[in-house]
Amino acid sequence: MAIATIDPTTGKTLRSFNAHSAEELEARLKLAEETFRAYRHTALADRRRWLARAAELLESEAEHFGRLMTQEMGKPFEAAKAESQKCASACRYYVEHGEAYLRDESIDVGGDRSFVRYQPLGAVLAIMPWNFPFWQVVRFAAPALMAGNVGLLKHAHNVPQCALALEDLFLRAGFPKGAFQTLLIETGDIARVIEDPRVKAVTLTGSEGAGRAVGGQAGRALKKVVLELGGSDPFIVMPSAKLELAVETAVKARLINNGQSCIAAKRFIVHEAIYPEFERRFVERMRRVVVGDPMEAKTEVGPLATEGIRQGLHAQVEKSVAQGTRLLVGGKLSSGQGFYYPPTVLADAAPGSPAACEELFGPVAVLSRARDVEHAITLANDSPYGLGASVWTHDEAEARRFIDGIETGMVFVNAMVASDPRLPFGGVKHSGHGRELALHGIREFLNAKTVRITSGTTAPPTQASVSE
Numbered sequence: 001m002a003i004a005t006i007d008p009t010t011g012k013t014l015r016s017f018n019a020h021s022a023e024e025l026e027a028r029l030k031l032a033e034e035t036f037r038a039y040r041h042t043a044l045a046d047r048r049r050w051l052a053r054a055a056e057l058l059e060s061e062a063e064h065f066g067r068l069m070t071q072e073m074g075k076p077f078e079a080a081k082a083e084s085q086k087c088a089s090a091c092r093y094y095v096e097h098g099e100a101y102l103r104d105e106s107i108d109v110g111g112d113r114s115f116v117r118y119q120p121l122g123a124v125l126a127i128m129p130w131n132f133p134f135w136q137v138v139r140f141a142a143p144a145l146m147a148g149n150v151g152l153l154k155h156a157h158n159v160p161q162c163a164l165a166l167e168d169l170f171l172r173a174g175f176p177k178g179a180f181q182t183l184l185i186e187t188g189d190i191a192r193v194i195e196d197p198r199v200k201a202v203t204l205t206g207s208e209g210a211g212r213a214v215g216g217q218a219g220r221a222l223k224k225v226v227l228e229l230g231g232s233d234p235f236i237v238m239p240s241a242k243l244e245l246a247v248e249t250a251v252k253a254r255l256i257n258n259g260q261s262c263i264a265a266k267r268f269i270v271h272e273a274i275y276p277e278f279e280r281r282f283v284e285r286m287r288r289v290v291v292g293d294p295m296e297a298k299t300e301v302g303p304l305a306t307e308g309i310r311q312g313l314h315a316q317v318e319k320s321v322a323q324g325t326r327l328l329v330g331g332k333l334s335s336g337q338g339f340y341y342p343p344t345v346l347a348d349a350a351p352g353s354p355a356a357c358e359e360l361f362g363p364v365a366v367l368s369r370a371r372d373v374e375h376a377i378t379l380a381n382d383s384p385y386g387l388g389a390s391v392w393t394h395d396e397a398e399a400r401r402f403i404d405g406i407e408t409g410m411v412f413v414n415a416m417v418a419s420d421p422r423l424p425f426g427g428v429k430h431s432g433h434g435r436e437l438a439l440h441g442i443r444e445f446l447n448a449k450t451v452r453i454t455s456g457t458t459a460p461p462t463q464a465s466v467s468e
């Protein structure tokens with residue numbers, strides 16, 4: 001696929017980029033390795049200073065970065081500026097907590113001194129998606145750079161200007177040349193980079209299919225991999241919920257980022273006692289959503305990122321309806337220019353249809369009814385994915401049951417699922433493995449080295465005591 005900026009509001013190609021030649025790629029891999037050798041010994045105080053400077057730039061240039069994001073993938077401009085600011089908060093989080101997270105950790109084994117020392121691994125390849133073109137990258141890069149790793153970014157083919165701006169950002173913030181580099185390479189070259197001995201680990205945010213490919217390549221090369229894949233998050237509403245707030249949040253949680261977020265709520269599971277009212281209000285609100293130019297402040301939903309995504313989503317909707325799923329609003333392709341898709345509500349997904357089994361990566365919601373808590377949990381878990389879940393109830397026992405019973409990496413009660421630098425982020429099942437952000441995120445790409453220091457004066461342990 002061409003590495004190019006294609007305006008999703010018009011379909012016009014604005015800028016194209018050549019992929020690196022073999023020599024250029026080799027030079028970048030070499031630089032990454034050489035930089036790591038020195039970078040891993042840089043003072044934590046220096047890394048903190050550079051990261052703090054990156055945060056300042058992300059804030060002061062939010063307008064410029066936001067414009068790039070909107071131009072390349074169509075998210076509303078206000079949300080794009082907020083994304084740049086959120087990146088600043090992730091940098092500041094690791095400025096504040098990184099040093100403590102990297103400290104030796106003592107373990108009391110009685111007598112001897114034992115501890116875990118956390119050491120960086122080296123160059124980490126980050127394969128990142130277009131949907132949050134800054135946030136997905138910075139949430140990997142901030143902890144990785146703080147920990148003394150160096151980053152190699154293979155960004156999505158449709159956000160090259162964001163990718164280059166990120167390399168430039170870290171350089172201007174003061175990080176040494178080579179600490180964070182963008183690789184303009186084709187998807188077909190990723191396997192070669194993963195296999196390269198100078199690359200020590202891989203992180204991917206992307207589709208389930210990409211996860212299988214990259215996870216397989218990293219596995220064959222025996223390299224650590226973090227996979228943050230798709231999701232089909234349930235949004236469960238019980239009778240004790242505040243209905244108005246639940247409906248308002250449901251719409252927001254479905255439409256965030258033009259509906260293209262792994263943690264967007266996609267399946268709305270509503271208790272039968274309140275279902276008719278929920279459906280009425282939800283459909284009414286979805287009908288009124290303002291779709292349009294993402295640069296305009298009043299726009300709630302802009303275009304999808306590519307024509308392929310639009311066609312793929314529409315095919316999922318059409319197939320689901322043909323199989324018996326009810327269509328309540330939307331579901332028609334507009335004839336004008338741009339990759340727009342109308343906010344769409346489906347209900348009672350036909351078994352086996354895309355609406356029942358697949359991730360819908362766009363502004364399409366699927367409603368269903370639950371008889372009680374256990375039925376709601378069964379419906380929620382009836383998905384290959386396990387990323388997040390949002391549960392709306394003011395009954396504490398019910399909330400506890402949902403927290404225990406739902407098979408996801410994250411459960412939010414009376415709130416939509418959202419990432420936060422302070423909270424670990426990641427999923428189970430086909431949503432991937434490993435965690436980003438918080439303490440868990442920085443520890444993913446570290447060698448947790450066990451150290452045990454004895455006095456050197458006692459006899460070696462017997463086999464029996466060693467295996468105890």
Ligand SMILES: O=CCCC(=O)O
Pocket residue numbers: 131132135260261262263418419
């Ligand atoms: O697409 C998944 C990430 C969304 C987020 O971190 O807010």
